Amino acid sequence: MIESLPLLGAGGHPAQGVDFTAVEIRTTGLRPGRVVELAAVRVHADGSIAGELSTLVDPGPGVPPGSALVHGITRGELDGAPSFGAVLGSLLNFCRGSVVVAHDLPFVAAFLGHEAARLGTGVPVLPGVGTLEAAQTAVRLPNYRLATVAHALGVPARPGPSALSGARTIAQLVVALFERHGFTFAAPPVLPALPRFATGPLRPREVAEPAEPGWMAEAVERVVTGRGGDAYLDLLAGVVADQHLSPDEVAALAVLATEVGWPEDRVRSTHERFVAAVREIAERDGVVTAAEARELRQVATALGVADAGDLRPTAGGKPTxxxxxxxxxxxxxxxxxxxxxxxxxxxxxxxxxxxxxxxxxxxxxxxxxxxxxxxxxxxxxxxxxxxxLGFEPPPAPPAPAPAGTSKLVGGRILMGVGLLLMFVVVLAMFGGTPLVAGIFFALFGIGALLGGWWLAEPAPR
Incomplete structure (x- = not known):
């Protein structure tokens, strides 16, 4: 349903005049299954918003919506919502004449493709780009979760539990990437000529303003998962960012891990690795506040990591x-x-x-x-x-000139003066200058030559 377009730096086809449609979904799990919420935000290349679309999606009567811990959607909210088949026409109409954007494009494309295949109808292929892959080229980050990339690129919108909040963040993110980091298309995007599809009623859910992030939300932005990422670790970081983690929520995380085939010992080691990483972040600047120590102990206890270390608040100081x-x-x-x-x-x-x-x-x-x-x-x-900030060392002072360099340079200059003076004397003699005057200046030239030679002569070893 979505085909990724290759991007280049300078030298390709610019995005000027291109519309982007940022698409975000909420799903039943980590693997292609069912979509339970769909949102799209259309944005011009200059950053102006052209429109928004958002709706809950009923995966079928009685089908569990997946973890409410991740997306906050209950089964009751899905009752009476339109099916994916009923909202697909609205999505395609909304995307007409634009390039689709998703943060993790392969993930979104897999879910949408799976849903379209269940309908048994042909769906046109839409051109798309992924902000995660582009961000990996543009900047080096500890992890490439949407919240982390948005913060690094100064995007004010913060993704929350709803798909629409994520789509709004992605829309601003793609504009920042193309405007400031010189991305271009390897070839002009081919936008398919889509017919006008039939549409039905949508059911958007209310988008709550994300809470002001606390220390834990900031700390998880610095947890290293690398360029390849770790789907469960990313999910875990997103869940603990709100500072609240109950035993039921940990159990829900374990179910998601089971869906992707993780054994219990791998989940446990990931929890231990995560707690150790957050602890290292708290201690790195030499100042541990009471709030940092408290939040880390709460998360460690909830995740079943018995030994979070003896993390104690330090008196005084101010972290960078x-x-x-x-x-x-x-x-x-x-x-x-x-x-x-x-x-x-x-x-x-x-x-x-x-x-x-x-x-x-x-x-x-x-x-x-x-x-x-x-x-x-x-x-x-x-x-x-x-x-x-101490990220780079100060430039090294220029190396002193080797001993004897000034004498060598001075000697060569003096020899040059002597040669020039001798040349002038010869010309003057041919021009009729008196012999006595010529001899006088010639002696000066010979003296300069000999003095320069003595200065430039290397010292015996």
Whole structure:
């Protein structure tokens, strides 16, 4: 149903004039199964929103909706919602003339393709791009969860449990990637000529504003899963980000792990690895707050990790917390670098921010640099920040000139002066200069030659 388009850096076909349709889904599990919520946000290449579509999807009478822990959808909410077949026409009409975008494009394409195959009808192939794959090319991050990538690229929208909140984030993310990081299409996108499909009523659910992220939500952005990722670890990070994890929620996670074929010992080792990673993040800056210690113990207990280590709050001190302001690729790379170094990356200016980095897109009358200075934060230019934050060593001082270099240079200059003076004397003699004057200046030339030779002569070893 969706075919991935190859992307290039500079030199390909630009996205100017192209519409993108960001698609996000909520499903019954980690493997292709059933879609229970579908959302799409259409955005122009300049970032302006053209429209939104959102609906719950009933996978069938009595079919469990999957873990409400992940998407917050209950079976009761799906009763009376349209089926996938009833909403497919609306989705195709909405995507007409645009390039489909998803964060994890293969995952979304597999679910939508599976649902379309169940209908037994031919569905046109839509061109698509994945923001996860593009982000892996653009910036180096500890993990490439949607929330982490959005934070690194300065996208203000935060993905929440609903599919629409995720689609809104993806729409802003794809614009940032194409605008600031120079992505182009390897070939002009071929947009299929779609007929107008019949549509039916949709049932959108209310989108609650995501809660302000706490320390745990920020910490999981710095947990390393690598470029390949780890589906269960990513899911675990998303679940614990809200700081609340009950035994029932842990049991629901175990069911999801079973669906992808994970044995119990692998789930247990993943929980231990996750707790150890968060602990290392808490201790890395040398300051452990009471909230950090409390939240880590709560998560460790819920996950059944008995030994979370003796993590105790430390007195005094202030952990490094960096706010990067700007909309350039350099600002994106710095935000990514902060996360990759395990340092706290702030979303807004508060008294806890220790460093504010700004780029050239921040106007001179922006009040934040002055306010940051009032709060005691260090204000930096984006280009100087990596060194000031200790991510890069200061440049090495220039090496002193080897002993004898100045004498060698001085000697060669003196020899050159002597040769030039001798050449002038010869010309002057041919021009009729008196012999006595010629001899006088010739002696000066010979003296300069001999003195220069003595200075430039290497010292005996």
């Amino acid at each position: 917390r960096v706010l990067v302001v700007g909309t350039t690729a350099a600002a994106d790379r710095l935000r990514a670098r902060v996360l990759a170094e395990g340092v706290q990356l702030a979303k807004k200016l508060t008294a806890s921010v220790t460093h504010l980095a700004v780029d050239a897109t921040v106007p001179a009358n922006d009040p934040r640099p002055a306010r940051a200075a009032e709060l005691g934060a260090v204000v930096l230019d984006v280009r100087a920040a990596p060194m000031a």
